[in-house]
Amino acid sequence: MDLHASQIQGFFDVPVDKWMRDNLPIEDCIIVSPDAGGAKRATSIADKLNVDFALFHKERKKAQEIARMVLVGSVKGKIAVLVDDMADTCGTLGLASKRLLEEGATKVYAIVTHGILSGPALQVIQDSGLEKLVVTNTIPQQQNCEACDKIEVVDVSLVLAEVIRRR
Known part of the structure; x- marks a missing residue:
C-alpha cells in the first residue's frame, strides 16, 4: 500500500497493474497524476504498463481552494487513468476528471489506494464524469459501494497477508 514513504513507493502497483490489465485496453490508456506530488507514482505505473503519462x-x-488546474501532457483520444494515494472529499479527482474530458480523453477512471470518501465525496464521484473510482479495501467500502455504483473495490488482503508472512 502507499505508506507515504518514497523508499517503498510502488508497492501499490501490483493490484493497480492487474486491475487495469483485466479491465481496460492498456494500449489506449494514459496514466495521469492529479498533482505534481504524485508524479513519481504515476510515472512508475506508466513505465510498468509501457504507456504515456x-x-x-x-x-x-x-x-x-484550487484556483486552476493545468494539464501537462496530451490525453486526446485516450482513456485517462488518474492514480492517487488517497481520496477524501474527491474534489481534486472530480475537477481533474472534468478537465480530462474537456481535453479530449475518451473516458476517465480513478484508482486510489485509500478511499476515505468523506463529506460530499460520493456526490462528487457521481457528478464528475468518472466511469469508475477503484479503491482498495484498506478502508471498508461496503456502504460507499451501496450508495454509489461507480465505486469498485480491489481486495488487497492477500497482498498484505503475503507481506506479513514474509516478515
Missing part, C-alpha cells in the same frame, strides 16, 4: 499542475488561491 500526464500530470496536473494545481494553482491555489488559498489552502483547500
